[in-house]
Amino acid sequence: MLNLFKEENVELLSIQQAVCDIKSLIENAITNGGQDKKGNIIDGCQAKNNLIKSQVPICKLHDAVKSSFIELGVNSSYIKPPLLHHDGEVKIFGRLKAKNQDVCIFPNDMNQERQRLSYNGLLQGKMDPLGLQLTERILSVHIRSQLSSGNKNFDTLYERTFAEALNLHLRCDKMVLGEVYMIPVYEYDDNAAKQNQVGFKNNKRVRSRIEQYLASFGAINGRIDTTTDYWQYERVCLLIVDFNNPTPRIFNTDQELIDAGLLSRNSGLSIENMNFNSLASTLLDVYSQRFGDGKFI
Numbered sequence: 001m002l003n004l005f006k007e008e009n010v011e012l013l014s015i016q017q018a019v020c021d022i023k024s025l026i027e028n029a030i031t032n033g034g035q036d037k038k039g040n041i042i043d044g045c046q047a048k049n050n051l052i053k054s055q056v057p058i059c060k061l062h063d064a065v066k067s068s069f070i071e072l073g074v075n076s077s078y079i080k081p082p083l084l085h086h087d088g089e090v091k092i093f094g095r096l097k098a099k100n101q102d103v104c105i106f107p108n109d110m111n112q113e114r115q116r117l118s119y120n121g122l123l124q125g126k127m128d129p130l131g132l133q134l135t136e137r138i139l140s141v142h143i144r145s146q147l148s149s150g151n152k153n154f155d156t157l158y159e160r161t162f163a164e165a166l167n168l169h170l171r172c173d174k175m176v177l178g179e180v181y182m183i184p185v186y187e188y189d190d191n192a193a194k195q196n197q198v199g200f201k202n203n204k205r206v207r208s209r210i211e212q213y214l215a216s217f218g219a220i221n222g223r224i225d226t227t228t229d230y231w232q233y234e235r236v237c238l239l240i241v242d243f244n245n246p247t248p249r250i251f252n253t254d255q256e257l258i259d260a261g262l263l264s265r266n267s268g269l270s271i272e273n274m275n276f277n278s279l280a281s282t283l284l285d286v287y288s289q290r291f292g293d294g295k296f297i
Helices: 015-032 044-053 056-071 132-136 150-171 190-194 206-218 254-259 279-291
Strands: 091-093 098-100 103-105 139-145 177-184 235-242
Touching: 015 044, 015 056, 015 235, 044 056, 044 190, 056 103, 056 139, 056 177, 056 279, 139 150, 139 279, 150 177, 150 206, 177 206, 177 279, 206 235, 235 279
Parallel strands: 139 177, 177 235
Antiparallel strands: 091 098, 103 139
16 A cells, blocks of 8 residues: 555544634635735735635635544545645546545555556546556545535536546446535625625525525435446535524534524425535445455554
8 A cells, every 4th residue: 555644643623613714714804804916905805705716714624524534543644635734636537537636545455556548538648647446446525615606606516516426437436435515504795795894695595595405416425336326426415504603503404404494394305414424434334335344544
């Protein structure tokens, strides 16, 4: 096994602390404003958008995901990038394209074997430094958030999400993939942010929006059959967060969503198999079923 990193003793980050940190980062940017690259003063809305583009907030989710695996006994030296580091993402070659992965966990019993690809298209003739066998045995988790303009960009972001699973599973049908997608219950109000004030949009259709996400991501969750359903992930986490609270609230159960008026009681939709609490354990269970136990120790 290629030992990518020396294991370090670092403090783990819970998902609750991660979303608290995200709220603090965003709201500090809104209230304090900032400067652009030329030194010009910018308002809170621009500062917020620049912060989100910088990837600093979503890196908090990266570290929470890594921490959740380490808590379950995964050797931190097998995780790349390592906890609290966000450079050096692993480029994974799928069937149609190669893309850097947010979190990769390498097995302890496989080595790299360079492979020249012969696929038609963008990858023809490209060299994959990892090779097919190792690639298929990497546990990979994609992490995204939609902190603004969620309704406007939904179709594009959803298509991109299942396309990435499809690309990897077409080449490596047994590969174990996870997806974490964070959405706010209420988006930050850009008009208030322009005045350096923290506010939230009043979305009267918030329930239908949450149900749209539950239905869509439920359809690409829970892949079991390795011979089909390549567009699905082995486990999806739809991280629904209400930042309009002193302490951000994460919704983990259907009853919590129903009580908050975010889910119709008879909708037939559910968050139960898409919450964060069981994300890492489910992915590790699926991995063990396919490749055996003890691969990340």
